[in-house]
Amino acid sequence: MAKTLIENGWVIPMNQRNLTIPGGAVAIENDRIVAVGESAAVRKNFKPDRTVDAHGKAVLPGLINTHTHLAGGFNKATTEDAKRATGGSFKRAIPLQEDFVKSDDLYFPGMVHGIEMLKTGTTTINEMWWYMPEPARIVKDLGIRAVVAGVVREMNTGKITPGKFDREWLPDLAKQNLDEAEALIQEWEGACDGRITTRVAPDGPDRARPEVLAKCGELARKYGVGLHTHCASVPAEQGFMEHNYGKRAVPMLKELGLLGPDMMAAHCVFVNDEEIELLKSSGTKMSHTAYLVGKRAYFPPMEKFYGSGIDISLGSDWASNDLWKTMRAAILLARVQSGNIELIDAWDVLSLATVGGAKGLGMEKDLGTLEAGKKADIIMVDLETAWCNPIRRENVITNLVYNANGSDVTHVWVNGESVVADKRLLTMDEKEMFREAQKVADRVWHEARGLFGDRATA
Numbered sequence: 001m002a003k004t005l006i007e008n009g010w011v012i013p014m015n016q017r018n019l020t021i022p023g024g025a026v027a028i029e030n031d032r033i034v035a036v037g038e039s040a041a042v043r044k045n046f047k048p049d050r051t052v053d054a055h056g057k058a059v060l061p062g063l064i065n066t067h068t069h070l071a072g073g074f075n076k077a078t079t080e081d082a083k084r085a086t087g088g089s090f091k092r093a094i095p096l097q098e099d100f101v102k103s104d105d106l107y108f109p110g111m112v113h114g115i116e117m118l119k120t121g122t123t124t125i126n127e128m129w130w131y132m133p134e135p136a137r138i139v140k141d142l143g144i145r146a147v148v149a150g151v152v153r154e155m156n157t158g159k160i161t162p163g164k165f166d167r168e169w170l171p172d173l174a175k176q177n178l179d180e181a182e183a184l185i186q187e188w189e190g191a192c193d194g195r196i197t198t199r200v201a202p203d204g205p206d207r208a209r210p211e212v213l214a215k216c217g218e219l220a221r222k223y224g225v226g227l228h229t230h231c232a233s234v235p236a237e238q239g240f241m242e243h244n245y246g247k248r249a250v251p252m253l254k255e256l257g258l259l260g261p262d263m264m265a266a267h268c269v270f271v272n273d274e275e276i277e278l279l280k281s282s283g284t285k286m287s288h289t290a291y292l293v294g295k296r297a298y299f300p301p302m303e304k305f306y307g308s309g310i311d312i313s314l315g316s317d318w319a320s321n322d323l324w325k326t327m328r329a330a331i332l333l334a335r336v337q338s339g340n341i342e343l344i345d346a347w348d349v350l351s352l353a354t355v356g357g358a359k360g361l362g363m364e365k366d367l368g369t370l371e372a373g374k375k376a377d378i379i380m381v382d383l384e385t386a387w388c389n390p391i392r393r394e395n396v397i398t399n400l401v402y403n404a405n406g407s408d409v410t411h412v413w414v415n416g417e418s419v420v421a422d423k424r425l426l427t428m429d430e431k432e433m434f435r436e437a438q439k440v441a442d443r444v445w446h447e448a449r450g451l452f453g454d455r456a457t458a
């Protein structure tokens with residue numbers, strides 16, 4: 001650690017619209033950024049122990065992914081084309097997780113999912129899943145920054161079926177999940193030099209009874225941590241809520257005291273104008289999972305969201321965790337949906353993935369921009385590629401958003417630690433993780449082969 005100088009790059013601090021500093025530098029001392037500016041000016045007052053040449057590369061804040069499931073390593077490319085008539089991804093991905101993946105199976109496939117995030121430039125994730133603390137162990141070993149939350153559910157969520165309004169509630173499971181969520185907070189809040197913090201994650205408004213959802217809020221308040229939930233994710237959720245409570249997802253969360261600035265609501269696809277207003281007036285944050293929901297052929301009413309003043313950030317959910325794909329989906333699908341080319345531009349979408357994520361998680365004092373005093377979560381992206389050339393100051397940001405790929409990320413620092421250099425993961429043997437993950441996935445997929453129908457993998 002100590003003193004590192006990244007110099008001679010296209011520095012994009014993300015604190016001023018479209019600002020790009022050619023020949024720019026970022027000075028890091030231990031876990032903090034201490035200076036940002038033109039290389040010559042920064043060098044005058046900074047004596048580095050080590051320098052990194054960023055010539056031909058963009059230097060920007062690490063990306064922030066506000067809705068993830070590391071367990072999704074088992075779901076990669078297994079559900080994208082699942083037919084709706086047979087229940088779509090919900091009748092394959094969720095039953096696979098509920099009925100076949102065990103806690104001990106999670107580490108290696110989850111690690112591969114995490115490696116994808118880190119190597120494509122994501123430095124902070126907002127992770128929720130059951131089987132805690134396995135995802136927290138992955139985060140610790142991988143070296144990414146994370147908010148981890150124990151999911152609280154009261155049913156086998158693989159049994160959710162559109163048009164089916166009864167639920168077999170499992171109070172013992174809810175109690176176990178609440179206990180695990182509390183143990184996670186006690187053990188992991190502030191762990192790894194503050195790199196890991198915690199939240200509580202009610203799985204969704206229809207996946208536990210209201211009294212259990214309310215307990216999630218009580219638990220979060222007891223420890224002063226935030227909340228994270230799926231919200232208005234699928235048509236079946238609203239159908240269930242209306243049929244059983246005469247109340248849709250967002251008003252129910254409001255009534256239970258779960259909305260507020262500490263709540264990150266993922267998806268928010270099936271919402272009406274009043275519900276957007278409720279999210280706004282309560283200060284609730286949105287994780288826009290543009291690439292994931294695009295695969296499912298639906299999309300939140302983004303013209304209304306962007307006009308609402310709600311703090312919006314980007315989430316991958318699972319299956320693919322390259323936020324560059326999510327950025328591109330966020331911009332293109334919103335334009336197609338609205339017919340409005342001016343709705344959101346490259347700067348806006350890069351802001352969602354950086355500043356937006358930091359604000360969404362209440363971490364904007366430490367993350368989201370390159371400024372002196374902030375945490376040194378920094379990425380470098382290769383611009384010396386056929387798909388980003390030729391370059392000038394005015395097209396660096398547009399090149400990044402429309403043309404660069406996650407695989408163009410060359411260097412990643414988290415908390416001042418170099419974790420990826422020259423596209424090589426430094427915290428562990430990547431290939432070894434692939435081999436171990438393959439073994440586990442082969443076994444679990446074989447056990448679950450009945451779920452895959454004519455596309456059986458084993």
Ligand SMILES: [Zn+2]
Pocket residue numbers: 067068069230266317318
């Ligand atoms: Zn999710």
